[in-house]
Amino acid sequence: MLIIKLAFRNLIGAGLRTWLNVFVLSIAFLMIIFVQGLIKGMGEYAVEISVDYNYGGGQYRHEVYDPYDPLTLEESHAPLSKTLSGLIERGEATPILITSGAAFPEGRMQSALLKGIDPDQEILKIPSSFLGTDTTDAIPALIGSRMAKQTKLGIGDYVTVRWRDVNGMFDADDVQIVQIMRNAAPSVDQGQIWIPLERLREMLQAPGEATFVVLEKNFAEAPPGDTTWIHNSPDLLLASVTELIKAKAGTSNILYGLLLFMGLLAIFDTQVLSIWRRRKEIGTLMALGMQRARVIWLFTFEGALHGFLALVVGAIYGIPIMAWVMKHGIPLPSAVEDSGFAIPQALYPSYGVRLLVGTTLLVLVSVTIVSFLPASKIAKLKPTDALRGKQS
Amino acid sequence: MKNGALITTSGLVKQYPVGRGHFTALRDIDLIIERGEFTGLVGPSGSGKTTLLNIIGALDFPTSGSAVVLGTDTTKLTHKTAARLRTEHIGFIFQTYNLLPVYTVFENVELPLLLLGMDQGRRKQAVMDSLEWVGLTDKAKSRPAQLSGGESQRVAVARAMVKRPGLVLADEPTANLDVENSHNILKMMVKLNKELETTFLFATHDQKVIDYVRRKITLIDGKVAEDIQTTPKSQ
Ligand SMILES: Nc1ncnc2c1ncn2[C@@H]1O[C@H](COP(=O)(O)OP(=O)(O)OP(=O)(O)O)[C@@H](O)[C@H]1O
Numbered sequence: 001m002l003i004i005k006l007a008f009r010n011l012i013g014a015g016l017r018t019w020l021n022v023f024v025l026s027i028a029f030l031m032i033i034f035v036q037g038l039i040k041g042m043g044e045y046a047v048e049i050s051v052d053y054n055y056g057g058g059q060y061r062h063e064v065y066d067p068y069d070p071l072t073l074e075e076s077h078a079p080l081s082k083t084l085s086g087l088i089e090r091g092e093a094t095p096i097l098i099t100s101g102a103a104f105p106e107g108r109m110q111s112a113l114l115k116g117i118d119p120d121q122e123i124l125k126i127p128s129s130f131l132g133t134d135t136t137d138a139i140p141a142l143i144g145s146r147m148a149k150q151t152k153l154g155i156g157d158y159v160t161v162r163w164r165d166v167n168g169m170f171d172a173d174d175v176q177i178v179q180i181m182r183n184a185a186p187s188v189d190q191g192q193i194w195i196p197l198e199r200l201r202e203m204l205q206a207p208g209e210a211t212f213v214v215l216e217k218n219f220a221e222a223p224p225g226d227t228t229w230i231h232n233s234p235d236l237l238l239a240s241v242t243e244l245i246k247a248k249a250g251t252s253n254i255l256y257g258l259l260l261f262m263g264l265l266a267i268f269d270t271q272v273l274s275i276w277r278r279r280k281e282i283g284t285l286m287a288l289g290m291q292r293a294r295v296i297w298l299f300t301f302e303g304a305l306h307g308f309l310a311l312v313v314g315a316i317y318g319i320p321i322m323a324w325v326m327k328h329g330i331p332l333p334s335a336v337e338d339s340g341f342a343i344p345q346a347l348y349p350s351y352g353v354r355l356l357v358g359t360t361l362l363v364l365v366s367v368t369i370v371s372f373l374p375a376s377k378i379a380k381l382k383p384t385d386a387l388r389g390k391q392s
Numbered sequence: 393m394k395n396g397a398l399i400t401t402s403g404l405v406k407q408y409p410v411g412r413g414h415f416t417a418l419r420d421i422d423l424i425i426e427r428g429e430f431t432g433l434v435g436p437s438g439s440g441k442t443t444l445l446n447i448i449g450a451l452d453f454p455t456s457g458s459a460v461v462l463g464t465d466t467t468k469l470t471h472k473t474a475a476r477l478r479t480e481h482i483g484f485i486f487q488t489y490n491l492l493p494v495y496t497v498f499e500n501v502e503l504p505l506l507l508l509g510m511d512q513g514r515r516k517q518a519v520m521d522s523l524e525w526v527g528l529t530d531k532a533k534s535r536p537a538q539l540s541g542g543e544s545q546r547v548a549v550a551r552a553m554v555k556r557p558g559l560v561l562a563d564e565p566t567a568n569l570d571v572e573n574s575h576n577i578l579k580m581m582v583k584l585n586k587e588l589e590t591t592f593l594f595a596t597h598d599q600k601v602i603d604y605v606r607r608k609i610t611l612i613d614g615k616v617a618e619d620i621q622t623t624p625k626s627q
């Protein structure tokens with residue numbers, strides 16, 4: 001009780017100095033939560049758009065199809081099985097056909113995947129309905145904003161595309177960009193041109209064929225695949241995304257540690273400083289009869305109180321800020337779009353209970369430890385030396 | 393005036409390690425200080441006054457010999473029991489006042505009572521009594537930075553006296569004070585010595601203090617060179 005009373009007295013008595021420390025620590029505390037929340041939000045966003053734009057509720061992939069090997073594309077399409085046709089007819093899945101080709105924006109050649117999608121599909125968030133509009137004499141095409149930037153193509157632009165037909169002969173035609181997708185997953189954007197499925201089937205003379213079939217999101221019981229059509233669950237498909245997130249989380253943990261370290265350094269510094277500066281005060285307390293253990297407690301508790309106050313102060317100005325950010329997101333300049341990691345126009349951080357409670361505990365515990373360390377040094381100081389303000 | 397020994401030192405030696413050897417700050421100090429004395433330890437700088445005061449106050453321990461203070465052999469004390477002895481029986485007054493800067497005057501004086509675990513009602517009364525002795529009731533809410541040197545030392549006296557200790561140890565209490573304030577402080581201490589029968593032991597080379605004491609113990613090179621009863625010139 002006495003310790004708590006005296007610690008409060010010391011903090012209140014120190015006035016501005018206390019509040020400055022508290023403020024610095026609260027900033028570190030909020031930054032940790034904020035940055036972690038951002039990274040978590042980014043991870044969740046990456047998963048979300050990968051599901052929305054690409055993976056849906058899972059895919060049935062042609063046995064030969066390997067998204068990382070464009071050379072497989074020529075052989076990786078086949079007519080659909082009965083099961084898959086059934087799913088598609090009931091609107092529970094949609095087929096995608098892919099071939100590798102090239103586009104010639106401004107006469108330069110750029111390799112591109114041509115992807116056929118049903119304009120009427122509602123399984124993926126790709127705005128395929130634009131491909132159904134009959135406003136162009138060329139093939140209507142849809143590209144993502146990254147692809148648009150790479151090729152410098154805009155809405156209404158024509159571009160020649162080339163592909164190999166069934167006999168392996170080059171064939172070419174013009175497409176017109178009818179829409180540019182913003183905020184699409186990189187995996188459906190970079191180096192890709194989306195055209196109506198039936199047009200691509202004609203171009204490849206592959207009626208009724210597909211490279212893979214996407215199930216609708218959260219599809220309850222996906223029927224098993226067969227030898228041609230291999231079922232890939234969402235988890236399996238997301239493995240690469242989650243791995244990327246984990247890698248990012250690793251970097252973020254370093255950042256997290258660094259931030260905490262800075263906050264603690266501030267406290268440690270204050271504690272060490274204040275203990276050096278207050279050596280005479282400590283000697284006086286000892287002369288007045290305060291036991292060493294109590295002195296250690298007093299200073300440790302004072303430090304811990306800094307942590308506690310920082311949490312309170314941080315909450316007071318941090319909660320409104322975070323609430324605002326969660327509602328409005330953080331607007332991002334389009335420059336960061338090239339990072340290869342899915343980045344939305346506005347980033348919405350995600351603050352989990354675990355993050356909040358974990359960071360709070362971490363701050364409290366580490367502030368206490370950091371305060372204890374210099375305080376315990378006093379125990380080695382002789383009262384007479386402390387009184388003289390002399391180094392022991 | 394013989395009330396019995398309050399402090400007894402016998403064969404007291406204090407050595408400080410210096411380099412490879414050691415420096416002897418006190419040699420064979422045999423002293424008896426009775427209850428109610430108003431005594432000064434005098435002597436040139438470096439003669440061991442502070443060292444002796446610290447050992448009597450159980451802030452430091454002798455190298456050999458013993459110091460019995462208020463019936464307790466301080467050589468047998470642990471840090472914890474030494475702290476208790478100070479809390480309960482000894483008040484300190486320092487040359488530099490040593491008030492806690494962030495506390496108010498009231499809180500500074502209250503601190504020894506908090507350490508004693510006294511309840512709030514009695515604490516408040518005792519603090520106000522003590523501030524009244526030193527004439528600072530109107531400064532109870534001030535902070536040390538707002539006080540003059542004389543006022544600060546009066547607060548320090550109030551802090552030393554508030555628990556009515558058997559013994560007050562004062563190391564150069566007037567060294568930072570002007571003549572007038574020195575006399576005020578000393579008069580106050582004489583009064584407290586008489587009214588509360590508190591024993592005062594000073595370490596000083598200030599003639600003003602020496603003029604007030606009733607016994608003068610002169611230390612030279614860590615030895616008692618002279619120990620005489622004096623008739624206070626000022627009182
Ligand atoms: N911690 C220490 N380590 C080494 N030597 C010390 C220590 N403390 C005191 N001394 C030495 O012991 C001697 C006595 O010191 P002390 O402080 O008791 O003198 P003093 O009589 O109080 O002097 P002053 O009048 O200047 O205050 C001095 O020579 C001092 O240098």
Ligand SMILES: [Mg+2]
Pocket residue numbers: 441442443563595
């Ligand atoms: Mg001295």
